[in-house]
Amino acid sequence: AQKVTQxxxxxxxxxxxxxxxxxxxxxxxxxxxxxWYKQPPSGELVFLIRRNSFDEQNEISxxxxxxxxKSTSSFNFTxxxxxxxxxxxxxxxxxDGFKTIFGAGTRLFVKA
Amino acid sequence: xxxxTQTPRYLIKTRGQQVTLSCSPISGHRSVSxxxxxxxxxxxxxxxxxxxxxxxxxxFPGRFSGRQFSNSRSEMNVSTLELGDSALYxxxxxxxxxxxxxxxxxxxxxxRLTVL
Numbered sequence: 609a610q611k612v613t614q615x616x617x618x619x620x621x622x623x624x625x626x627x628x629x630x631x632x633x634x635x636x637x638x639x640x641x642x643x644w645y646k647q648p649p650s651g652e653l654v655f656l657i658r659r660n661s662f663d664e665q666n667e668i669s670x671x672x673x674x675x676x677x678k679s680t681s682s683f684n685f686t687x688x689x690x691x692x693x694x695x696x697x698x699x700x701x702x703x704d705g706f707k708t709i710f711g712a713g714t715r716l717f718v719k720a
Numbered sequence: 721x722x723x724x725t726q727t728p729r730y731l732i733k734t735r736g737q738q739v740t741l742s743c744s745p746i747s748g749h750r751s752v753s754x755x756x757x758x759x760x761x762x763x764x765x766x767x768x769x770x771x772x773x774x775x776x777x778x779x780f781p782g783r784f785s786g787r788q789f790s791n792s793r794s795e796m797n798v799s800t801l802e803l804g805d806s807a808l809y810x811x812x813x814x815x816x817x818x819x820x821x822x823x824x825x826x827x828x829x830x831x832r833l834t835v836l
Contacts, residue, residue, distance in 0.1 A: 643824060653810065653827040699763065701825075706775035708753065708825060710763040 610635050612702050614711035621690050622719050629685045629714045631700030637661075640704035642676065642683045647713070648696040656698075659683065690718045722747065724828035726811050732834045738799040741831045745792050745813030752794040753825060754786060757808040766809075769794055798833075806835045 611634040621627045633642065644656040657667065659676050667674050671688045687694055695718045700711040725744040733739050745752050754766040765778040769788035786796040792813075798805055809832075812825035 645825075645827075651808075652829050653812075653825075655824040655826065658824050706768050706770075707765055707778075708768075709765055710755075712762040 610702055610704060610707070610709050612700050612709055612711035614698075614700055614714050616714045617712070618715045618717065620717040620719065623692060624689050626686060626688050627690050627716065627718075629687075629698050629700075629716070631683045631685065631711060633681050633683065633700070633702045635702060635704050637704035640702060643701040643703070643708070644674065644683075644685050645699045645701060645710075646696045647699065653699070656685075687716075690716075692718050692720050694718050724811055724813050724826055726809075726828035726831050728831055729829065730832050730834075732836060733801050734836050735801055735803060737801050738797060739801060739833060740795055740797045741809055741811075741833075743794045743796075743811030743813075743828060745794070745811075746826055749813035749815050749826070750792050751814040751823070752788055752792065753812045753814070754794070754796050755810040755812065756780075757810055757830070758806075763810070766796065801835045803835050806833060808832050 613632045615630055640661045642659045645653045646656055647653045657674055664676050664678055673686045675684045697713045697715045699713045701708050724746055727742045751770045753768040756764045756766055766780055767774055767786045768776045772788045783799045788794045808830040810827055810830045812827045814823040814825050
């Protein structure tokens with residue numbers, strides 16, 4: 609069965625700190641896709657990144673980076689030098705077959 | 721390109737009533753998914769449609785139903801509303817591939833349902 613676990617419910621950091629959001633997933637499929645989404649206080653979920661199960665290369669996009677490790681079924685997200693605008697709920701998601709399921713989300717507070 | 725449009729944005733119903741929510745996907749997207757978001761349960765998968773066919777359904781009672789039209793627009797219906805149905809209902813569209821879909825989801829702003 610599919611499952612996505614985001615063990616961190618809330619994280620609070622001070623601006624310019626680095627922060628890592630953890631995501632652990634479970635799936636029986638060999639082909640699957642992992643995602644991160646951001647839901648700012650305004651409410652609309654926004655796609656951040658997608659990885660497929662055959663591509664374990666880590667990715668960096670500006671201050672954001674993602675670490676995908678199949679050996680530990682993890683897909684962690686790091687924000688470097690956090691900013692107040694990064695305050696949001698971040699969701700990790702897994703797609704295999706015809707269904708995308710989401711973790712419970714991690715609420716990130718970045719204080720000035 | 722216009723985003724995903726959901727209507728109505730807000731609605732208030734009483735227990736026992738039914739409600740229909742509408743979703744217009746991004747032009748060209750043939751896949752539409754629905755989610756229920758509540759503070760306690762997070763984002764729960766309701767259904768996924770592709771070319772008018774329901775491809776998957778979440779663990780919700782039969783009171784929750786949906787459909788997709790030939791123009792890819794989708795509706796979901798909740799009958800015999802209960803207090804616990806109060807939630808933000810999110811629609812997402814995806815370009816996806818016919819086989820299983822790899823595409824990211826583009827979400828609408830949601831329809832906030834309050835059941836009194």
